[in-house]
Amino acid sequence: MIEASSILKGNGLQVETQYSILLEELLELCRKNLPSVDEDLIRRAFRVSYWAHRNDRRASGELYIAHPLTVARIYVEQIGFDDVGVAASLLHDVVEDTEISLEFIAATFDEKLASIIDGLTKMSGAFENRDITKAENVRKLMLSMASDIRVIFVKFADRLHNMQTLGSLPAHKQFRIASETLTLFTPLAHRFGFHSLKNQLEDFCLAYIHPEEYDEITTGLRNTQNDRDAYIKSFIEPLRERLSSDGFKFDIYGRSKNLYSIYRKMKRQDKPLSEIFDIFAIRIVLEGEGSKGKEECWRVYSIITDLFKPIPERFRDFVSVPKSNGYQSLHTTVFGPDGRRVEVQIRTRDMHEIAEKGVAAHWKYKEEVKSDDQEMDRLLTWVRDLLEDPESENATEFVRDFRLNLYDEEIYIFTPKGDLFTLPSGASPVDFAYLIHTQVGSHCIGAKVNGKMVPLSYRLKSGDQVEIITSKKQTPNPDWIKFVVTQKARSRIRHWINQKRREAQSLGRDSWNKRSSRAGLTVSDQELARVATRLRFPNLEQLFFEIGSGLYDVNDLVKAVKASHQEELAAKQEEDTLRLQYETFLDSAQSTGKPALLIDGELHSDIKTDYATCCNPIPGDSVFGFLSRTGTIKIHRVSCRNAPNLILNRADRIISVEWSRQKEVQFVAALRVMGEDRVGILSDLTQVVSKNLKTNIRSITISTEDGVFEGNLVLYVQDLDHLRRVIDRIKRIEGIHGVYRFEEQGDDA
Ligand code: MN
16 A cells, blocks of 8 residues: 555655756756746655656666656756646656556546546557557547647657657667657647657657668768858858847847758758758747737848848748748748858747747747637637636636547547547447448447447447457347447448348248138239238338238238128129119119100209219219209219118109210219328329329328328219229329229218
8 A cells, every 4th residue: 555645755765866956957947937836746746756666767777767857857848838747747657657546646636637647648558559550540549538738748748758768779669669759749749839849859750760861961960060150150140230230139040950851851852962951041039029029020021131132932921821830930041142042030039939839838928829720729729718817717627628629520449459440429339340340240249348348329439449249140230220320330230121121021921922822812912902001001011021020910911801802792792782773673664664864964954963972973874863852863873872772762763864975074083092101102193193194183182191191082084984094094103002982971862
């Protein structure tokens, strides 16, 4: 059990003098570079780190504490953000490498520091065995994992010291770490605007990745040093005098370019080193602040171009339009003495701080920075907000809650082997499984996230390491559709469901065919579709699917079909009976000499005739007349539902009638149409009736329920043939399972 108090008091562990001195130097740098310093915090962080690493040594052989001490020093000097970051630098390796736990950090210091250490610990694991060819993804991962901006800052300082001490590692490790630094860290450092740190990292990378070119460049620089210094001096001196006499306060110096940028120039422009060395670079840093400083930049630019001839196309104005990472400067290239080219940078002290330290410079120096890069803008807005009032509670909240979620829309997931995959945020293990392979997705039965079992509907987080557990017996679950977010997973699951559906349908059809032939039934698909509709199935496919998947008993279908046959038989028998009775009646009427009334579709002048609205007879229908109490003869269809009653009970009023000839008269007929409720069925229906058959529609009403479509059409037709044509044509519309003539409700009985 570790006693925090005894560690902090230093009981039983004497700090070696050289490290005590380094600590004091660190504190001195903090006082110089940071807005405020909690010295006690830094001393305690040092004590805990010293104690935790007491038995560890670096590859170089020195005591391990030298590393966190140097990281803290780099942090203060090159980033200079705040004292909490310094404490975090001192403690950055303790949780990963020693017995100290996060809980210990939280209890001994606070939650904030513990969360930074947690981020640092996680992040160091994030690069292990990573495929850095997907560098941009790994960089995004780093940013999305950082719960606090200082996690990234300390990581930069840590990496710089690792690069500085890379010489003590075996060669293969040197190469790997240098490559990792070049692909992952330098672009990020650039994005944050840590130029000086980025340049140092790049130069170390060059030394380990391209040692020959590194030697060539450093040797070349050394050999030409005196000559170059002399030339720079000859350029600077007259300029210095002129600027001083004009009253400027400034710093002017020859700027040594970073080795890596020289290397890049060599490669890109394919130029010999001597030619690149022939370009000199100087920088003028003005003391003026704000808009006055800006104005001074332009005045100095004007003076330089008075003294030396500029190359116009090399002029760049990053003062009016800063770079996305906040960088500001005026760049120009002029012809110096002997016609040699000199690159000149002009900037204010504030701009210089930002150019060197990036966003961290805002901590100390207020500067209005414009940017159209959204990500950086957010970051800078945050820093700016902090600067409004660094003392306020609000500012502290900001630091604590700030998350570097620059990539909200994507998450980064690892396989157990360390391969990186990008998924949309909200993705589940099922999405991940399908992303790996369709077979993995289809057979997944479970998932482990960071070693723990989770439900398949679990929402993955950036950095999660996901292991998919599969089983040959497992098949996709239709419920997965509810939580998957990727197109691939969704379409594969749907595909599977449809396939299963088709299989079940064909199974259902087979089962029906067998069962119906055993029952001695011969049923057409059309008839079966009518029965299905009556059983409230939207279509035959659904019926077969439900039979095939055991949701509906095929025996019930047999029963329903038999019942339907019986009903039809009964209806036919009833009609036959009726017809027989009517024919008998007609015979008897004729035999008694009663004349048959001829009707021609028009109202008789002498006899009032009318068409019964209970059955709407039309020419060609079998009809009879019924003498009503008012003396009007109503014409009914023989099949009218009121016919049996009238014929059998009021035979005395029945008059036999026949259609005489056909006239261009329109009769009303009503049809009931049933089928499946699919898109466009109504328009197909009206299209067929009104366009194809040129038939007028008096009214149309439709209702849909459970996927079943039911429509009542009232049409104007000329005669029965016309109506039959309409019915035949409607039956052929896709999805229509039944068309029946029916009588509108009337009261003509
Ligand atoms: Mn470290």
